[in-house]
Amino acid sequence: MKMRKLDESVFLNVDLEIFSQTDLKPLADALKKSLTVHFLGIEFGKQKAYFALATQPKTPDEAIIRYCKLVQTLPSSKRKIWDDAESRSFDIGFESPKRGRYFWGAVTSEAIRAASAVGAQIAITVYGPMKIVNAPNKPRRKATS
Numbered sequence: 001m002k003m004r005k006l007d008e009s010v011f012l013n014v015d016l017e018i019f020s021q022t023d024l025k026p027l028a029d030a031l032k033k034s035l036t037v038h039f040l041g042i043e044f045g046k047q048k049a050y051f052a053l054a055t056q057p058k059t060p061d062e063a064i065i066r067y068c069k070l071v072q073t074l075p076s077s078k079r080k081i082w083d084d085a086e087s088r089s090f091d092i093g094f095e096s097p098k099r100g101r102y103f104w105g106a107v108t109s110e111a112i113r114a115a116s117a118v119g120a121q122i123a124i125t126v127y128g129p130m131k132i133v134n135a136p137n138k139p140r141r142k143a144t145s
Contacts, residue, residue: 010103012093014063016051020085024049030078034070046086060092061111064122068114088120096128
């Protein structure tokens with residue numbers, strides 16, 4: 001049986017998603033120099049903050065460890081907001097590989113320990129092939145004789 005080709009291009013990013021009963025804006029303000037805020041508001045009846053690293057590393061491990069270092073340097077008042085949150089997830093995003101290709105990856109024990117030390121979970125999201133909806137139709141040319 002023929003081996004299929006490894007597709008390393010499927011890793012997209014690692015996002016940070018936080019849900020809390022308390023206002024997350026002070027935490028977002030403390031992290032905004034190193035992170036991009038994608039969402040800050042209420043979702044599912046809870047405060048939600050959704051971040052991405054300003055510069056995305058090449059591997060999930062690098063991203064998780066960078067997030068954890070940022071959390072560890074927070075001033076105590078902002079760290080309390082982090083610690084009091086209901087959930088903190090480092091969400092690794094992958095795009096589904098093309099047919100005939102695969103992706104294999106692992107999160108190192110160092111990244112797992114770092115996430116555990118800041119009370120965060122590691123989540124995985126795999127995005128399937130995207131379908132274009134309502135694409136504009138191009139006008140057809142009439143055949144000339």
